[in-house]
Amino acid sequence: MGRDELMTVEAVLRLRPGESFKGVYAVRDLQANRDRGGGTYWSVTVMDPTGAMEGKAWSSARWLDRREGEPLSEDQIQSLKGMSVGVVGQVKDYRGSLQVDFRELYRLDQDKYPPLDLVPRSPFPQEELEERFWRIVGSCGEELRGFLEGIFVGDLRDRFFSYPAAVSNHHAYRAGLLEHTVHVAEAALGMCGPYRDVSLEVVAAGALLHDLGKVRAYRMSPLPEVTVEGSVLDHVAMGYALFEELVRDRGLRGELAVHLGHIILSHHGQKEYGSPVVPQTLEALIVSAADELDFHLFCCREGLRWLRDGQAVSDFNRSTQRRFWTGELPQRP
Numbered sequence: 001m002g003r004d005e006l007m008t009v010e011a012v013l014r015l016r017p018g019e020s021f022k023g024v025y026a027v028r029d030l031q032a033n034r035d036r037g038g039g040t041y042w043s044v045t046v047m048d049p050t051g052a053m054e055g056k057a058w059s060s061a062r063w064l065d066r067r068e069g070e071p072l073s074e075d076q077i078q079s080l081k082g083m084s085v086g087v088v089g090q091v092k093d094y095r096g097s098l099q100v101d102f103r104e105l106y107r108l109d110q111d112k113y114p115p116l117d118l119v120p121r122s123p124f125p126q127e128e129l130e131e132r133f134w135r136i137v138g139s140c141g142e143e144l145r146g147f148l149e150g151i152f153v154g155d156l157r158d159r160f161f162s163y164p165a166a167v168s169n170h171h172a173y174r175a176g177l178l179e180h181t182v183h184v185a186e187a188a189l190g191m192c193g194p195y196r197d198v199s200l201e202v203v204a205a206g207a208l209l210h211d212l213g214k215v216r217a218y219r220m221s222p223l224p225e226v227t228v229e230g231s232v233l234d235h236v237a238m239g240y241a242l243f244e245e246l247v248r249d250r251g252l253r254g255e256l257a258v259h260l261g262h263i264i265l266s267h268h269g270q271k272e273y274g275s276p277v278v279p280q281t282l283e284a285l286i287v288s289a290a291d292e293l294d295f296h297l298f299c300c301r302e303g304l305r306w307l308r309d310g311q312a313v314s315d316f317n318r319s320t321q322r323r324f325w326t327g328e329l330p331q332r333p
């Protein structure tokens, strides 16, 4: 690779300590901190279609309005959130983990480098995910199928099919919500096998709806962001509120609405994880278990994806409080 070649986030995270890079990324987040000498340094997270990386721009870093341009003020640096930037940096070893230093950052022509083009997206083709989603809808009985077909239309469907499932931690990319939802629903249905008394269609519909609130808790502007409501009400409560609105509009017979509402409210499994009630039905227990499983599998796969040469065990994953390992495995037939 030539020294002048632009590197993706994935390529940078595979560099060895001491190696330098240049690249074009969108700024997902940046935060000012003070160093011991009173200078300002920044914690910066950037992304491109291959992933996201967090790094530091120490007080000696240069922030410019364009390549070879004027220096940026602190306010101007702050306003770079959501914009595309050119970056020159280096990776270092910090206590056994890779640390990324951003040495020079410059604002790019936003028309030439639209930030939306730099947002990562689900590795699964959109049509495939949509097809799997509608297949699960189609597996439900007449009433639930009609309800789901009636609500996943227009703006709600567009958001649900394009939004991330989170802004960091898991499925934080375009169509991440759809990918996560389809996986949770398929995993949940897979778990039902031995349990003949479980309602498959309540599991299917509940899994499809469990993170419904995320269409209001997040927005793309153009990078994934938490809305004000998302941060003070959270997607669990927002999902239930939206579900109630939809039930009022379209109607749902008997206790079906209570079953599905219970799955939405209990899907985080425990009160300390943000659910006001714990799962109290067979179907809610299964959806909640599948949701947690999909989250853990995602973190595991991500941890292993970023293994560097000679590294057997992943870096420590804060949200799951563990490192991951794969070792050698027999081929899956």
Ligand SMILES: [Fe+2]
Residues within 6 Å of the ligand: 210, 211, 235, 267, 268
């Ligand atoms: Fe959730």
Ligand SMILES: [Fe+2]
Residues within 6 Å of the ligand: 180, 184, 210, 211, 291
């Ligand atoms: Fe979820």
